[in-house]
Amino acid sequence: MQTVQDAAALRATIRGWRGQGLTVGFVPTMGNLHAGHHSLIKLARARADRVVASVFVNPTQFGPNEDFERYPRTLVQDQVGLAEQECDLLFAPDVTTLYPFGAENSVSIHVPQLTETLEGAHRPGHFDGVATVVCKLFNLVQPDLAVFGQKDFQQLKVIERMVRDLSLPVKIMAAPTLRADDGLALSSRNQYLSADDRALAPQIYTTLQQMRDLIAKGHAWPVVEQAAASKLARAGFEPDYAAIRRSDDLAEPVDGENEGLVALIAARLGSTRLIDNLPFD
Numbered sequence: 001m002q003t004v005q006d007a008a009a010l011r012a013t014i015r016g017w018r019g020q021g022l023t024v025g026f027v028p029t030m031g032n033l034h035a036g037h038h039s040l041i042k043l044a045r046a047r048a049d050r051v052v053a054s055v056f057v058n059p060t061q062f063g064p065n066e067d068f069e070r071y072p073r074t075l076v077q078d079q080v081g082l083a084e085q086e087c088d089l090l091f092a093p094d095v096t097t098l099y100p101f102g103a104e105n106s107v108s109i110h111v112p113q114l115t116e117t118l119e120g121a122h123r124p125g126h127f128d129g130v131a132t133v134v135c136k137l138f139n140l141v142q143p144d145l146a147v148f149g150q151k152d153f154q155q156l157k158v159i160e161r162m163v164r165d166l167s168l169p170v171k172i173m174a175a176p177t178l179r180a181d182d183g184l185a186l187s188s189r190n191q192y193l194s195a196d197d198r199a200l201a202p203q204i205y206t207t208l209q210q211m212r213d214l215i216a217k218g219h220a221w222p223v224v225e226q227a228a229a230s231k232l233a234r235a236g237f238e239p240d241y242a243a244i245r246r247s248d249d250l251a252e253p254v255d256g257e258n259e260g261l262v263a264l265i266a267a268r269l270g271s272t273r274l275i276d277n278l279p280f281d
């Protein structure tokens with residue numbers, strides 16, 4: 001597997017593939033790769049002739065008090081894992097390649113509505129940073145398809161909306177959430193957890209399952225949300241939200257609506273903020 005840092009080298013390799021009529025699949029990441037990321041590469045491999053991954057810890061999607069500085073950077077280890085997954089090319093740009101005028105002076109893409117709730121409400125500006133960097137990466141790689149994990153459910157919806165609204169010529173594919181044996185969604189941030197908090201963390205997934213079961217039994221969604229948040233708080237989490245939403249546009253369901261829904265949780269354990277979700281069908 002080849003690793004490139006600059007846009008010219010990336011484009012030269014991809015131009016060569018295009019000249020041979022090959023299709024390109026793309027998996028953007030922030031690195032510190034785990035089996036969840038590897039499953040995205042595998043899906044891209046199955047659907048495209050060549051696979052490009054990117055590793056870039058994007059400064060514009062982190063808030064001022066978030067973990068940009070301490071976010072784990074493990075490029076050599078990531079290269080080994082990607083090569084094992086038969087990824088063809090790793091794009092690992094520096095900040096000036098993606099933000100030639102500086103991150104604070106960048107053109108910014110704002111996806112309205114979808115970004116005003118849940119993660120968007122708790123991480124102001126986060127999705128502007130995500131949409132902007134993903135659009136820049138799409139322009140550089142120009143993939144036929146790109147794979148995103150359902151673990152970041154709202155991010156997936158935001159990217160789908162951006163692609164449609166800006167008529168970007170890329171197919172977005174969703175990959176299911178990979179979990180540890182105890183149900184905890186794999187995430188680079190899990191490694192911040194103390195041993196005690198790691199033992200508590202799977203309760204996020206069991207709570208999501210309980211939310212799904214209560215909705216199936218006909219309980220009203222606001223009551224289910226309230227019960228889930230209280231349960232998490234009693235267990236020692238600081239929940240930001242435990243929400244039931246429509247999976248297509250993340251709007252609140254109307255009374256009695258119980259199809260096409262998703263449960264989403266964001267909660268803090270100590271200084272670690274975890275997110276997870278469970279689509280109901």
Ligand SMILES: Nc1ncnc2c1ncn2[C@@H]1O[C@H](COP(=O)(O)OP(=O)(O)OP(=O)(O)O)[C@@H](O)[C@H]1O
Binds near residue numbers: 147188
């Ligand atoms: N457990 C998982 N299963 C499937 N896809 C995942 C999983 N974790 C992350 N992804 C996907 O991998 C891509 C890159 O995500 P990212 O680098 O932020 O990983 P992460 O482990 O979720 O990190 P973080 O802890 O910062 O959220 C995203 O599309 C994300 O949804």
Ligand SMILES: CC(C)(CO)[C@@H](O)C(=O)[O-]
Binds near residue numbers: 028029030058130155
């Ligand atoms: C999509 C992404 C790579 C953009 O920085 C990031 O938000 C992530 O890792 O999910």
Ligand code: BAL
Binds near residue numbers: 061062152155
């Ligand atoms: N996995 C989404 C990237 C972030 O939390 O910033």
